[in-house]
Amino acid sequence: MAKRPEPFQRVAAPLRAMAQRFAFLFLLIAAGGVLLLGKADPRVFDRARMVVTDGFAPVLDALSRPIATGAAIFDEASFLVDLRQQNEALRAENARLIQWHTAARNLAAENERLRGLLNFVPDNASQFISARVIADTGGTFVRSMLINAGRRDGVRVGLPVVVGAGLIGRVVDIGQRSSRILLIDDLNSRIPVVVGPDRERAVLAGDNSLQPKLIYLAANAQVRQGARIMTSGQGGVFPPGIPVGAVSSIGAKGIRVETFVTTSELEYIRIIDYGLAGVLDSERHRTADREY
Amino acid sequence: MKGTVWQRLDFVARIMTPLLVSLCLVVVSVIPLRLPEASFVVPMLALMAVYYWGLHRADLLPAPAIFVIGFLQDILSGGPLGINTLIFLAAYGICVSQRRFFYAKSFLVVWWGFMVVAAGALIVEWVLISAFVEALISPRPAYFKYLMTIALYPVVAWLFARMQRTLPVVE
Numbered sequence: 001m002a003k004r005p006e007p008f009q010r011v012a013a014p015l016r017a018m019a020q021r022f023a024f025l026f027l028l029i030a031a032g033g034v035l036l037l038g039k040a041d042p043r044v045f046d047r048a049r050m051v052v053t054d055g056f057a058p059v060l061d062a063l064s065r066p067i068a069t070g071a072a073i074f075d076e077a078s079f080l081v082d083l084r085q086q087n088e089a090l091r092a093e094n095a096r097l098i099q100w101h102t103a104a105r106n107l108a109a110e111n112e113r114l115r116g117l118l119n120f121v122p123d124n125a126s127q128f129i130s131a132r133v134i135a136d137t138g139g140t141f142v143r144s145m146l147i148n149a150g151r152r153d154g155v156r157v158g159l160p161v162v163v164g165a166g167l168i169g170r171v172v173d174i175g176q177r178s179s180r181i182l183l184i185d186d187l188n189s190r191i192p193v194v195v196g197p198d199r200e201r202a203v204l205a206g207d208n209s210l211q212p213k214l215i216y217l218a219a220n221a222q223v224r225q226g227a228r229i230m231t232s233g234q235g236g237v238f239p240p241g242i243p244v245g246a247v248s249s250i251g252a253k254g255i256r257v258e259t260f261v262t263t264s265e266l267e268y269i270r271i272i273d274y275g276l277a278g279v280l281d282s283e284r285h286r287t288a289d290r291e292y
Numbered sequence: 293m294k295g296t297v298w299q300r301l302d303f304v305a306r307i308m309t310p311l312l313v314s315l316c317l318v319v320v321s322v323i324p325l326r327l328p329e330a331s332f333v334v335p336m337l338a339l340m341a342v343y344y345w346g347l348h349r350a351d352l353l354p355a356p357a358i359f360v361i362g363f364l365q366d367i368l369s370g371g372p373l374g375i376n377t378l379i380f381l382a383a384y385g386i387c388v389s390q391r392r393f394f395y396a397k398s399f400l401v402v403w404w405g406f407m408v409v410a411a412g413a414l415i416v417e418w419v420l421i422s423a424f425v426e427a428l429i430s431p432r433p434a435y436f437k438y439l440m441t442i443a444l445y446p447v448v449a450w451l452f453a454r455m456q457r458t459l460p461v462v463e
Contacts, residue, residue, distance in 0.1 A: 024355045028381050031359065035374030039424055045373050052367045056319065063323050071325075135322040135368060136334075140414065140433050141421045142371040145324070173370075180370050187425050208429055266324075 050175035053146060057178035060134040061148050068267050126239070127273040129153055133266050134178065141208055143186035144169075147269060150177040158237050159271050166243040166260035167191070167231060168269060183263050184244065185212050192234035193244055196227030204229065204244060204257060211248055211256040223247055229257055239274040306459050310353040313455065314341035314361045322368045335441040337448065338365050339413055342380045343406050344452045346387030347394050349459065358384045372424045379413045379420075386412075399446070407442050414438055 037044055079086070114120075131149035149155050151174050159171045161181050169189065173180040182189055189206035195214065200221040206212045217223065227247045233240030248258035295303075317337035325334065338361055345353040362377030369376070386409060394402055414434045422429050 020355070024381070024385060027355050027359045028378070028385070031362065031374045031377035031381055033374075035372060035378060035420070035424075038373045049367050049373070052364070056368060059319060060323065063319065067323055067325060133324050136324040137322065137369045137371070140417060140437050141429055142369060144370040146322075146368075146370075187421075187427070187429060208433060264324075 046173060050173050050178075050180075053173075053180070054150065054175035054178050057134060057146070057148055057150075057175070060146065061132065064132070064134050071267075126275070127154070129155060129271040129273065130268060131155075131179075131271065132268055136264065141187070143183040143189075143206065143208060143263070144172070145181050145183065145263070145266075146178055147181060148178055149271070150175045150179050152176055154273065155179050155271055156273070159273055160231070160238045160242060161269050161271050162242060163261055163266060163269055166245065167238070168259075168261050168263050168266065170237065171271065181269070184259060185210065185263070191238060191244070192232045193229050194232040194240075195221070195223055195229050195247065198222060199232075201232055201234070211258055212245075213253075214247075214255040214257060217255065223250065223255060225250060239272070242272075303460060307352055309455060309459060310341070310345045310349060311357045311361075313452075314338055314345070314353065314357070315364060317341050318361060318365045318368065321365075333436055333440050335437065335444045336410065336413065337444075338362075338376075339380065339383060339410060339441070340406070340445055340448045341452070342384050343387055343409055344449055346384045347391050347402065347405075348452075348456060350384075350388050350391065352459065353384075355381065355384065372421065375417060375420050375424075379416055382416070383409050383413055399449070402449070403442075403445060406445050410438060410441050410445075 034045070129149055131147040131153070133145050134148045135146035137144045147161075155171055155174050157171055157174055160167060161169050161171065167184060169181045169183040169186075171179050172182040183206070184191060184204065185206040185208065187206055187208050189204075189212070191204045193202055193204045193214070194200065195202055195217070198221075200218060200223065202214045202217040202221070204212050205215045214223070214229075225247050229244045229246060231238040231240055231242045231244060243260055245257045245259035247255055249256045317340070321334055321337045342353075342358055342361065346358075358380050359377055362380035363373075365376040365380070366373045390405070394405055414437065418429070418431050418434060
């Protein structure tokens with residue numbers, strides 16, 4: 001920069017400092033404003049949000065790959081270490097599973113016959129969309145992840161997301177090539193479920209701890225530790241019968257559930273499209289808001 | 293500021309370094325690590341950048357840049373928009389106003405300052421999100437994150453310090 005004459009600098013320096021302070025205050029207020037606006041109507045920034053996320057999706061996709069490879073190598077190594085032990089455990093399990101297999105085949109055959117007697121209408125055929133996890137949330141108090149499938153792959157808001165062992169969450173935001181999944185242990189997650197063999201209805205509520213809790217359980221409901229929890233299908237968002245977890249503890253602070261899937265170690269997930277309209281359809285939500 | 297196109301390009305690249313590095317740290321902090329409970333452990337990398345550059349070279353990372361960094365963090369992390377923006381701006385304001393105090397002090401003093409700022413940031417985040425969802429949420433995830441963040445700060449600060457040596461002094 002060229003040297004300026006003295007008097008100019010004497011006036012300019014404090015002015016510049018003031019402008020900087022003003023800009024800082026303005027930005028601070030703008031951030032607060034964005035926060036309040038987002039609270040008043042969470043849908044306001046959805047579009048901008050997904051456009052930016054979409055833009056970063058290829059970068060995140062590329063960056064997450066080497067880490068996935070590293071994790072795979074580490075897994076392989078730790079796998080080799082206790083190969084022998086694992087083999088033994090698997091043999092024992094296999095023996096047990098063969099019995100279950102026979103039992104399941106008998107039940108399936110019986111089920112088929114009984115369905116035939118009742119003219120039972122089977123569930124809708126479902127479509128699957130597979131995707132890679134490209135970003136975990138960086139937030140301390142938010143539990144969500146980004147995947148590399150979006151509108152162009154047929155993803156819709158509200159669709160349930162699963163892996164082999166069970167439910168992990170649902171789609172909340174979609175972009176062109178990426179979507180955000182709200183995990184079942186997030187604060188905002190509420191899933192209608194049935195508990196145990198008695199099929200007691202309840203709602204599984206995330207609270208940012210590792211184990212979500214059961215709420216709105218009937219007062220006389222009998223829940224035992226280890227009872228399996230599945231989606232109930234109420235509300236039409238999740239299809240019934242997706243396994244979620246098992247009751248891990250029953251205490252004064254409520255009933256806690258150990259989910260079947262550990263969300264932090266996922267690499268691939270599946271989105272199920274059962275063709276359900278769902279209560280989470282944002283378009284319908286919006287018109288409903290306007291009507292009230 | 294004369295020179296060939298390449299020299300000028302080099303100059304601009306160096307001036308942009310703090311911002312670009314901060315944005316990279318935001319992106320890095322959301323990459324899935326496939327560790328058990330990774331999201332509780334991932335340190336607040338962007339806050340380190342805000343603190344370090346706010347103290348040492350605030351001229352290369354002005355307030356609008358902090359806004360951009362915070363906003364990107366908010367968008368990618370999926371939380372309520374504006375929370376990290378607000379926290380980063382506040383932390384930056386504190387750094388800039390207190391940088392005389394930290395001037396030419398030992399690293400331990402700077403580190404201690406970061407512990408205070410990071411604790412403040414997590415407390416504010418907890419309060420804001422609790423207010424946002426209108427419920428008291430468990431602050432437990434923050435403890436481990438805090439420890440990871442302050443433990444990793446010396447490493448990141450050392451990298452920043454190496455970077456800082458290559459940055460030109462403007463004016």
